[in-house]
Amino acid sequence: xxxxxxxxxxxxxxxxxxxxxxxxxxxxxxxxxxxxxxxxxxxxxxxxxxxxxxxxxxxxxxxxxxxxxxxxxxxxxxxxxxxxxxxxxxxxxxxxxxxxxxxxxxxxxxxxxxxxxxxxxxxxxxxxxxxxxxxxxxxxxxxxxxxxxxxxxxxxxxxxxxxxxxxxxxxxxxxxxxxxxxxxxxxxxxxxxxxxxxxxxxxxxxxxxxxxxxxxxxxxxxxxxxxxxxxxxxxxxxxxxxxxxxxxxxxxxxxxxxxxxxxxxxxxxxxxxxxxxxxxxxxxxxxxxxxxxxxxxxxxxxxxxxxxxxxxxxxxxxxxxxxxxx
Amino acid sequence: xxxxxxxxxxxxxxxxxxxxxxxxxxxxxxxxxxxxxxxxxxxxxxxxxxxxxxxxxxxxxxxxxxxxxxxxxxxxxxxxxxxxxxxxxxxxxxxxxxxxxxxxxxxxxxxxxxxxxxxxxxxxxxxxxxxxxxxxxxxxxxxxxxxxxxxxxxxxxxxxxxxxxxxxxxxxxxxxxxxxxxxxxxxxxxxxxxxxxxxxxxxxxxxxxxxxxxxxxxxxxxxxxxxxxxxxxxxxxxxxxxxxxxxxxxxxxxxxxxxxxxxxxxxxxxxxxxxxxxxxxxxxxxxxxxxxxxxxxxxxxxxxxxxxxxxxxxxxxxxxxxxxxx
Amino acid sequence: xxxxxxxxxxxxxxxxxxxxxxxxxxxxxxxxxxxxxxxxxxxxxxxxxxxxxxxxxxxxxxxxxxxxxxxxxxxxxxxxxxxxxxxxxxxxxxxxxxxxxxxxxxxxxxxxxxxxxxxxxxxxxxxxxxxxxxxxxxxxxxxxxxxxxxxxxxxxxxxxxxxxxxxxxxxxxxxxxxxxxxxxxxxxxxxxxxxxxxxxxxxxxxxxxxxxxxxxxxxxxxxxxxxxxxxxxxxxxxxxxxxxxxxxxxxxxxxxxxxxxxxxxxxxxxxxxxxxxxxxxxxxxxxxxxxxxxxxxxxxxxxxxxxxxxxxxxxxxxxxxxxxxx
Numbered sequence: 001x002x003x004x005x006x007x008x009x010x011x012x013x014x015x016x017x018x019x020x021x022x023x024x025x026x027x028x029x030x031x032x033x034x035x036x037x038x039x040x041x042x043x044x045x046x047x048x049x050x051x052x053x054x055x056x057x058x059x060x061x062x063x064x065x066x067x068x069x070x071x072x073x074x075x076x077x078x079x080x081x082x083x084x085x086x087x088x089x090x091x092x093x094x095x096x097x098x099x100x101x102x103x104x105x106x107x108x109x110x111x112x113x114x115x116x117x118x119x120x121x122x123x124x125x126x127x128x129x130x131x132x133x134x135x136x137x138x139x140x141x142x143x144x145x146x147x148x149x150x151x152x153x154x155x156x157x158x159x160x161x162x163x164x165x166x167x168x169x170x171x172x173x174x175x176x177x178x179x180x181x182x183x184x185x186x187x188x189x190x191x192x193x194x195x196x197x198x199x200x201x202x203x204x205x206x207x208x209x210x211x212x213x214x215x216x217x218x219x220x221x222x223x224x225x226x227x228x229x230x231x232x233x234x235x236x237x238x239x240x241x242x243x244x245x246x247x248x249x250x251x252x253x254x255x256x257x258x259x260x261x262x263x264x265x266x267x268x269x270x271x272x273x274x275x276x277x278x279x280x281x282x283x284x285x286x287x288x289x290x291x292x293x294x295x296x297x298x299x300x301x302x303x304x305x306x307x308x309x310x311x312x313x314x315x316x317x318x319x320x321x322x323x324x325x326x
Numbered sequence: 327x328x329x330x331x332x333x334x335x336x337x338x339x340x341x342x343x344x345x346x347x348x349x350x351x352x353x354x355x356x357x358x359x360x361x362x363x364x365x366x367x368x369x370x371x372x373x374x375x376x377x378x379x380x381x382x383x384x385x386x387x388x389x390x391x392x393x394x395x396x397x398x399x400x401x402x403x404x405x406x407x408x409x410x411x412x413x414x415x416x417x418x419x420x421x422x423x424x425x426x427x428x429x430x431x432x433x434x435x436x437x438x439x440x441x442x443x444x445x446x447x448x449x450x451x452x453x454x455x456x457x458x459x460x461x462x463x464x465x466x467x468x469x470x471x472x473x474x475x476x477x478x479x480x481x482x483x484x485x486x487x488x489x490x491x492x493x494x495x496x497x498x499x500x501x502x503x504x505x506x507x508x509x510x511x512x513x514x515x516x517x518x519x520x521x522x523x524x525x526x527x528x529x530x531x532x533x534x535x536x537x538x539x540x541x542x543x544x545x546x547x548x549x550x551x552x553x554x555x556x557x558x559x560x561x562x563x564x565x566x567x568x569x570x571x572x573x574x575x576x577x578x579x580x581x582x583x584x585x586x587x588x589x590x591x592x593x594x595x596x597x598x599x600x601x602x603x604x605x606x607x608x609x610x611x612x613x614x615x616x617x618x619x620x621x622x623x624x625x626x627x628x629x630x631x632x633x634x635x636x637x638x639x640x641x642x643x644x645x646x647x648x649x650x651x652x
Numbered sequence: 653x654x655x656x657x658x659x660x661x662x663x664x665x666x667x668x669x670x671x672x673x674x675x676x677x678x679x680x681x682x683x684x685x686x687x688x689x690x691x692x693x694x695x696x697x698x699x700x701x702x703x704x705x706x707x708x709x710x711x712x713x714x715x716x717x718x719x720x721x722x723x724x725x726x727x728x729x730x731x732x733x734x735x736x737x738x739x740x741x742x743x744x745x746x747x748x749x750x751x752x753x754x755x756x757x758x759x760x761x762x763x764x765x766x767x768x769x770x771x772x773x774x775x776x777x778x779x780x781x782x783x784x785x786x787x788x789x790x791x792x793x794x795x796x797x798x799x800x801x802x803x804x805x806x807x808x809x810x811x812x813x814x815x816x817x818x819x820x821x822x823x824x825x826x827x828x829x830x831x832x833x834x835x836x837x838x839x840x841x842x843x844x845x846x847x848x849x850x851x852x853x854x855x856x857x858x859x860x861x862x863x864x865x866x867x868x869x870x871x872x873x874x875x876x877x878x879x880x881x882x883x884x885x886x887x888x889x890x891x892x893x894x895x896x897x898x899x900x901x902x903x904x905x906x907x908x909x910x911x912x913x914x915x916x917x918x919x920x921x922x923x924x925x926x927x928x929x930x931x932x933x934x935x936x937x938x939x940x941x942x943x944x945x946x947x948x949x950x951x952x953x954x955x956x957x958x959x960x961x962x963x964x965x966x967x968x969x970x971x972x973x974x975x976x977x978x
Contacts, residue, residue, distance in 0.1 A: 046507070051575045053506040074728040076400040081472040099575055146733040164820065168490065173501030175825030180705040181698070249703045249751055372833070377901045379832040402726040407798040425901055494816065499827030 009214070016217060017210035021128055023089070028121030030090045031109055033061040033159065034097045038106065046170045047098045053169050058094040059087070060166040065158030069133055069151050073140065116228055123220040127213050130156040130190060134197040145198055152194030157187045185227070185235045189220055192237075335540070342543060343536035347454055349415070354447035356416045357435055359387040359485065360423045364432065372496045373424045379495050384420040385413070386492040391455055391484030395477050399466065442554055449546040452512075453539050456482040456519040464527050471524055478520030483513045511553070511561045515546055518563075661866070668869060669862035673780055675741070680773035682742045683761055685713040685811065686749045690758065698822045699750045705821050710746040711739070712818040717810030721785055721803050725792065768880055775872040778838075779865050782808040782845040790853050797850055804846030809839045837879070837887045841872055844889075 019025075037043050037058055047054040060067065063080035070077040081087055096105040108114060133155030137148040154161060160179045167174060179187045193216050199205035200212050207215075223236060235241075345351075363369050363384055373380040386393065389406035396403040407413055422431040434440060459481030463474040480487060486505045493500060505513045519542050525531035526538050533541075549562060561567075671677075689695050689710055699706040712719065715732040722729040733739055748757040760766060785807030789800040806813060812831045819826060831839045845868050851857035852864050859867075875888060887893075 048575065050507045050509075051571075052509070053504075056506055070400070072728065072730045074400050074722070074726050076398065078398045078473055078476055081476060082467050082470040084470060084472065087472060095574075141734050144734040144736060146736065146739060147730055150730055150733060168501055169504065169506055171502045171504065171507050173499075173825075175820055176823045178705075178821065178823065180708055180821055181702045181823050183702075183704070245703075248747075249700065374901065376833045376835075377897075378835070379830075382832055396726070400726050402724065404724045404799055404802055407802060408793050408796040410796060410798065413798060421900075494827055495830065495832055497828045497830065497833050499825075 010211075013208075013210040013214035016214050019124075021125055022085075025121050025125045025128075026086060027089060027093065028118045029125045030062050030093045031097070032115075032118050032122040034058050034090070034094050035106065035109060035115075037061045038097055040167075040170075040172075042172060043170065044098075051099075053171075054098060055091065055094055057166055057169050059090060060162065060169065061159045062086075062090045063158075064160075064162050064166065065129055065133070065155040068158035068162050069136070069154040072151060072154055073137070112228075116225060119224055119228060120221045123224050124217055126156050126186075126190060126193065126220060127217045130193040130216075131197050131209070131213065134194060134201055138198075138201050143202075145202060148198040148201065149191075149194045152197055153187075153191050156190035156193060160184055160187045185233070188235055188237060189223070193220075336537075339534075339536040339540035342540050345450075347451055348411075351447050351451050351454075352412060353415060353419065354444045355451045356388050356419045357423070358441075358444050358448040360384050360416070360420050361432065361435060361441075363387045364423055366493075366496075366498075368498060369496065370424075377425075379497075380424060381417065381420055383492055383495050385416060386488065386495065387485045388412075388416045389484075390486075390488050390492065391459070391481040394484035394488050395459055395462070395480040398477060398480055399463070438554075442551060445550055445554060446547045449550050450543055452482050452516060452546060453519065453543045456516060456542075457523050457535070457539065460520060460523040460527055464524075469528075471528060474524040474527065475517075475520045478523055479513075479517050482516035482519060486510055486513045511559070514561055514563065515549070519546075662863075665860075665862040665866035668866050671776075673777055674737075677773050677777050677780075678738060679741060679745065680770045681777045682714050682745045683749070684767075684770050684774040686710050686742070686746050687758065687761060687767075689713045690749055692819075692822075692824075694824060695822065696750075703751075705823075706750060707743065707746055709818055709821050711742060712814065712821065713811045714738075714742045715810075716812075716814050716818065717781055717785070717807040720810035720814050721788070721806040724803060724806055725789075764880075768877060771876055771880060772873045775876045776869055778808050778842060778872060779845065779869045782842060782868075783849050783861070783865065786846060786849040786853055790850075795854075797854060800850040800853065801843075801846045804849055805839075805843050808842035808845060812836055812839045837885070840887055840889060841875070845872075 037054075038047070043054070043057070046057070059080075063086075066080040067077045069075075070079055097109070098106075100106065109118060130152045134148045134152035136155075137144075137151035141147045157179070159166070164173075164175070164178050183191075196205065196212060196216060200207050200209060205212070227233065363380075364373070369380070369383070372383070385406075389412075392406040393403045395401075396405055423435070424432075426432065435444060456478045460474050460478035462481075463470075463477035467473045483505070485492070490499075490501070490504050509517075522531065522538060522542060526533050526535060531538070553559065689706075690699070695706070695709070698709070711732075715738075718732040719729045721727075722731055749761070750758075752758065761770060782804045786800050786804035788807075789796075789803035793799045809831070811818070816825075816827070816830050835843075848857065848864060848868060852859050852861060857864070879885065
């Protein structure tokens with residue numbers, strides 16, 4: 001009976017591993033990606049103002065992973081364009097989502113049931129992308145785990161990782177945010193997947209590829225569906241993250257001391273001379289204020305946005321002052 | 327008689343196809359490019375403040391196409407530097423245009439008659455660049471029209487397409503404008519050329535290469551001269567563009583609804599959950615307001631600048647608010 | 653006696669040339685680089701907010717040269733990750749410098765004596781990097797001095813040259829400053845080194861490699877130590893620079909005329925039509941105001957920051973106006 005169940009799972013995993021992505025899953029990926037672009041603030045304006053920029057952005061959303069991993073491996077970032085079928089399909093979907101009369105397509109796909117299905121299918125494609133990236137890097141750099149993880153991550157979450165430059169195409173520039181400073185859920189899940197598949201490929205994870213594919217796919221799809229149904233943005237790793245963060249990265253100097261410190265330490269790279277004199281004082285101060293830091297243990301994300309805003313404010317302050325002095 | 331004329335044209339096209347670009351036409355291209363840089367706002371300051379940055383910018387203006395297509399094809403973007411003669415020539419012209427005593431060179435080349443000739447010759451080089459890019463891509467990616475168009479376009483209009491990063495070298499950063507959002511005339515004409523030469527190379531356009539070269543060159547030169555003499559910035563495709571735009575891209579949602587919509591739809595990529603609930607309302611609203619949109623059919627460009635400024639304003643507004651709340 | 657001394661120097665240079673960089677000098681390079689990152693304004697906040705972004709920035713500080721030269725030569729920019737030992741070492745140092753309990757590591761390494769030693773050792777690694785880059789380029793592009801200089805420079809000063817994008821990782825964006833607009837001392841010294849080694853490799857400089865290595869290393873180390881001890885930021889080339897600048901680049905138009913001129917000449921690339929009419933007037937004006945320019949011979953750097961600030965101010969002014977008009 002238990003054996004039977006095991007066999008079923010094995011069959012299922014084999015069936016999944018042999019599942020062709022083209023056309024249905026690819027289409028789902030394109031639809032969800034283009035919808036994600038359309039739901040970016042200001043994207044609709046751009047679609048009216050410059051269809052070409054809008055199309056280019058959509059392609060970056062759909063093929064960002066291939067472009068990014070191409071750049072990282074010094075392969076032509078233009079290669080995705082050679083996949084004519086995919087580009088035509090994505091372009092068709094781009095047109096329908098943005099310019100369909102009566103906005104029929106978007107208003108359909110944006111409804112929960114259909115959206116659930118499409119998002120689920122998109123998550124399935126993620127597994128294939130990550131695995132593809134990891135195996136590709138494995139073929140080029142045999143024993144380098146880091147490269148395999150990086151390429152797998154880039155393939156799977158490229159659209160997010162290059163978002164700064166994708167936004168630039170649309171005339172938007174938000175330097176204060178990027179996926180490394182504040183990872184979104186898909187970026188996180190893709191990173192975890194890249195690590196898992198890398199360990200599996202290098203034999204550190206005693207699992208067969210198709211089994212891991214089944215596990216990872218089920219996890220991502222179920223989790224994505226849960227998040228869409230409950231409407232919650234809480235990632236399932238929040239707990240682990242905060243624990244890891246508290247143990248490893250809650251270093252010496254508290255938030256309070258930071259801005260002041262940052263302004264003291266205006267020293268450019270390599271020529272750090274007068275630094276040396278001020279540093280003992282600084283360390284004293286920081287160790288002194290650690291209690292305060294402990295008292296206000298702001299969670300990373302909020303802390304980040306706060307501190308960064310604070311920094312921006314201070315910087316703006318400076319520039320204005322320097323202008324007034326002129 | 328008519329046959330004679332045909333023969334003459336054929337001879338002429340052959341003569342043109344065998345015309346060597348080096349040195350005269352290359353020099354004209356460098357002069358016009360460096361002058362275009364010098365006429366950028368703030369360029370003269372940079373030339374005084376940091377000659378190196380100014381030189382690097384000039385090289386990007388002169389060899390931007392080669393650099394961009396190099397990156398797109400994963401070939402060394404530094405390759406143009408191996409063409410020592412070209413670089414030395416361009417550097418000499420850069421120096422004369424920016425630092426010549428009494429500003430003799432610039433004040434000569436900037437006069438209409440000479441400038442007309444130089445611009446005309448630069449347009450001729452465009453044909454060679456576009457054709458070069460298309461054939462290069464044709465050799466690498468046999469059947470991929472899109473890649474051929476992209477590389478031809480990049481080779482011919484690279485300086486414009488990478489302008490954002492060229493400006494960054496000079497300490498200028500204008501994310502709200504790029505050649506994809508608002509194409510300049512040279513970028514447009516180059517794109518058209520890339521499409522034509524791609525179709526010709528792949529045999530969809532029943533023309534011989536040297537005939538198309540003659541046609542395209544004559545068109546670009548004549549048109550450029552017309553624009554410089556009349557001082558009009560109106561591209562000859564304005565009519566076609568607006569027709570295409572009205573038929574294809576005047577989608578459902580009018581400008582009026584956009585900003586409000588953009589602010590409602592603050593959902594980041596991939597995790598688009600509560601979106602689903604609000605989208606039906608949104609589509610109603612948009613279809614409802616279409617009339618208003620019809621009433622004010624702002625032309626793409628103005629519409630763009632307006633809407634983007636509006637967006638910036640609102641965003642600035644937000645940040646300030648969020649700062650005040652802190 | 654003199655011969656003896658010569659022999660000693662020769663031995664010394666041979667010994668230096670055979671000095672292994674790994675592990676001690678590499679470690680010193682990583683420590684100084686990560687400390688330089690930590691002393692960037694706002695870096696400590698980022699280290700608390702997003703350890704991943706902080707780690708990535710540190711890697712760019714440590715391996716920026718390899719990444720940049722990789723991009724320039726169309727080799728995988730991810731290659732440095734394949735050097736597992738180096739990456740692990742750098743990551744360990746990154747962790748200790750940023751998150752060590754009681755901030756022990758930083759407070760030690762920041763003290764003058766140790767810092768002097770570390771910085772000196774880092775300067776030694778610079779020689780190896782520059783030479784490595786030059787020889788690598790020499791192997792690929794036999795006779796192209798410019799490429800050899802560029803790659804040697806990129807290898808040796810990559811961290812500084814890509815600082816704009818390294819800052820972007822940390823959510824900081826300062827387009828108005830880059831190493832080309834205002835070169836820092838290490839960038840300058842690296843450029844000089846790249847030129848020297850290029851001339852030596854191509855035989856224009858009648859010196860043996862190990863002799864030049866000794867000379868360059870001694871010069872950089874001594875000079876760096878001097879600058880750290882005296883706390884002066886004055887580069888030893890300030891004199892030569894100003895002379896070269898005054899002779900070559902103090903062109904026709906003075907600072908005073910620049911901003912006004914820049915605002916007149918608002919013409920985008922390639923379509924420079926009505927320019928022609930205004931240019932004679934401009935040249936007259938500029939030649940007229942040269943006296944004023946002579947009267948206030950602002951040094952490049954201040955001049956730059958001033959003029960650029962002025963430009964920013966004016967630009968901000970414009971945008972605000974254009975907003976008011978809306």
